[in-house]
Amino acid sequence: TYERAFMALGGVLLVLCMAALVYATVAMGIHLPGRAGEIEPGKVFTTPPFDNPGVHQTGPNQYDVVIIGQAWRFHPTEIRVPVGAELNFIATTFDVIHGFHIEGTRVNMMLIPGQISRLTYRFRKPGEYLIICHEYCGAGHHNMYGKIIVE
Ligand code: CUA
Structure with missing residues (x-):
């Protein structure tokens, strides 16, 4: 049905978004700061x-x-x-x-x-x-x- 296709599309888009985020973080070198309290x-x-x-x-x-x-x-x-x-x-x-x-x-x-x-x-x-x-x-x-x- 259309409804199921739509849900599947949503899932695919979500996965693509996460992949883009991971790519941005790793490949583009966008820096995620360290943990608080690592050093005084x-x-x-x-x-x-x-x-x-x-x-x-x-x-x-x-x-x-x-x-x-x-x-x-x-x-x-x-x-x-x-x-x-x-x-x-x-x-x-x-x-x-x-x-x-x-x-x-x-x-x-x-x-x-x-x-x-x-x-x-x-x-x-x-x-x-x-x-x-x-x-x-x-x-x-x-x-x-x-x-x-x-x-
Ligand atoms: Cu600006 Cu250090």
Whole structure:
């Protein structure tokens, strides 16, 4: 009957919607923030791995990139990574909400007090990329940027 066909269509649309959401989350790199209470914001500089921000090799072609946002800079300000390597970004904030966006890429995270943001990315092309804070974080917001050198 028409009614059953209509219900089936509704079910198919629902599944498509969920698939689109999963695709958006995974493939497009839309970031789902971490859990609240993962880290104490005031103690990030003494809590591993944030006590040692920067690029750390974890495998043959694999690196952790540990980042802290603080009004109004990133720690570290400048990082160097190899082209093609798997980069696991691990980031948080010391104070207020910041953004972490690498221009020209899908790397786009919110840094939320108490939470750890994670995202994996590989650069296909060498070059210099600007890192910008794209969440308003106060008077120095427009000066909050960094650089990533892919070589
Ligand atoms: Cu940090 Cu805007």
